[in-house]
Amino acid sequence: MALEILDVEKMRREEVSNEDMRRLNEIAAHPEIRKWCPMYRDNPDMETRMKRSVEMFDQRCSVKDDNNFLLLARLDGEMVGYAQGHRFSMPYEDHVGDIEVIVHPEYQRRGIGYELLKAGVNLMRDKGFKRLEWNVLADNEANRKLLEKGGFQLEGIKRKAVNMHGELKDEALYALLL
Secondary structure, three states, X not given: OOEEEEEHHHXXXXXXXXXXXXXXXXXXXXXXXXXXXXXXXXXXXXXXXXXXXXXXXXXXXXXXXXXXXXEEEEEOOEEEEXXXXXXXXXXXXXXXXXXXXXXXXXXXXXXXXXXXXXHHHHHHHHOOOOEEEEEEEOOOHHHHHHHHHOOOEEEEEEEEEEEEOOEEEEEEEEEEEO
């Protein structure tokens, strides 16, 4: 298994093909991913997804940015996941950021998510973050185990905080101090 974790800031656009971009969008749109990700409210068609991601990728590619990051996971030449994060924008919390890791369901439970998480945490530490947060649905046991393995600690549960397709669900609040 040849796993590569790629930092978009250190890449040229040509290093990620349109097929790679399509694969990343298919991962984000996968029903098993969407059932745990309440932030994806709209469900645009693939053409719209591709346009948005190419624009975002082009903005991040080869540009030093201490407020955001995007890492890609490529296994044996195929895109299988990504991690992204950003710094909170309010001046009193500009030392805080959030992080998200997504791995295609067919490749989960192979350590890819953990490698993305470790790389993302290290990158955010290098960018000067002091606190990382990740909020997950409280019943997402796999995600919670990943966070705990990565050193994140549960800070609390927000009851009925997330509306998932009409069902109010609890949200688990995790943080890691760097």
